[in-house]
Amino acid sequence: MMNYTSFCLYRERFGVLIRNLRMISSETFNGELTLAQESPLRLCGYTVSQAEGLTESERHYILAKMIHDNIMPKTEVIRYLEHFINMNGAKEGNELALSKWENDLKFVHNYRIDTQPEVYITKVEKY
Numbered sequence: 001m002m003n004y005t006s007f008c009l010y011r012e013r014f015g016v017l018i019r020n021l022r023m024i025s026s027e028t029f030n031g032e033l034t035l036a037q038e039s040p041l042r043l044c045g046y047t048v049s050q051a052e053g054l055t056e057s058e059r060h061y062i063l064a065k066m067i068h069d070n071i072m073p074k075t076e077v078i079r080y081l082e083h084f085i086n087m088n089g090a091k092e093g094n095e096l097a098l099s100k101w102e103n104d105l106k107f108v109h110n111y112r113i114d115t116q117p118e119v120y121i122t123k124v125e126k127y
Helices: 004-014 056-068 074-088 095-110
Strands: 024-029 032-035
Touching: 056 074, 056 095, 074 095
Parallel strands: none
Antiparallel strands: 024 032
């Protein structure tokens, strides 16, 4: 366990840190700490926040590492990025975040595309 200031110092020194982390509020409620609700991507260090300032290559490294190390399947990473785009992309002031999510989604779609099995669709039906 470390405080946020220490975490920032580690990040400055070592760069991207792949991690499973929970942010704990310093505020207490009935004597218990409240946990921030975080996506699995965020828990591994992924963010488009300007405050944290991850570069494109750092974000792509985190996403690729998560997929490669089987932390999350590629399809689930895609679903999260699409969710961020659909839920927050149209909000005023999120233009830069939207651009980053779209760029990262394109990266994930193309990540290890040559190793994916080819599937041929022979019939499409309404269900």
